Amino acid sequence: MLVWMDRLARILAALGGAVVFGVAVAVTLSVVMRIVGLQGLRGDFEMVEMSCVAAAGLFLPLCQLNRGHVMVDLFTEWLPRRVRTGLDWIWLLGFALGWAAVCYLTLQGLAEIRAYGDRTMLLSVPVWWAYIPSALGTGAASLIAFAQVFVLPRQPIVQTGH
Template sequence: MLTWMDRLARILAALGGAVVFGVALTVTVSVVMRVLGLQGVRGDFELVEMSCVWAAGLFLPLCQLKRGHVMVDLFTNWLAYRVRAVIDWIWLIGFALAWAALCYFTVHGLAEIRAYGDQTMLLSIPVWWAYVPSVLGTGAASLIAFAQATLLPREAVSEVGH
């Protein structure tokens, strides 16, 4: 189970990284063109906006896989390992449900904005395209969190024996 989670999270993060790299190149070219007195890349700020949304959505599964979210364990470090494992399990279920809810509402938002036909001003990029990576990211993060929640009890039992 860990293999598919890791692959999925890394593939989506790599796509997010490629988007960031591509837009960084685009902005660099645009700035150099402006410095040289030429017209910059048309709609470069629209591409930056769109890429930020894409990258944020595509990095979510890797963050969930690595449990990279902010954790405040100031009040739980003194608890027994099993108690902390139960608390972690509850949080994993909470994350999984929250990611699933976000995915559900993002799909509905995508459908509404697509039906509305809204586009960016300069490049006429359909705005609903920005929702696609968020649907992928929140959906994958939800699946990963559910998988982690199913694995955590086994990890807790095996860790106590050591």
């Protein structure tokens, strides 16, 4: 397996985990503040919204690396291994192209939202910031899928959990 794929996927997933952890701490703090009679953190729900988008995008490359997407082999399990491998290759190519398309469209959306100057209501954070991790994640997932298609076509599915 190419080392860069593993490192890239793990770094982005770690960033996604840090985002989830950070927003979990902020929401917990906000709830505790409300329980003790203080005003909660302003815009805590906006933080949750933005972080969900960021984390979801950042977890995609690790999912792609592990080929952890839902696979339904109900109709193909009876086929010879070579045929199933060929079908898996076609689906992998589809994922690579699909991630590339989603990345492109995310970047288009980022540019459009940035041009509008949209900001969140309470925190006044530029909405386009949430698109950056998604573009990174879908772009990295696409690179990893293309590498799996063209660089490692004969490699078995490798779980990266050590």
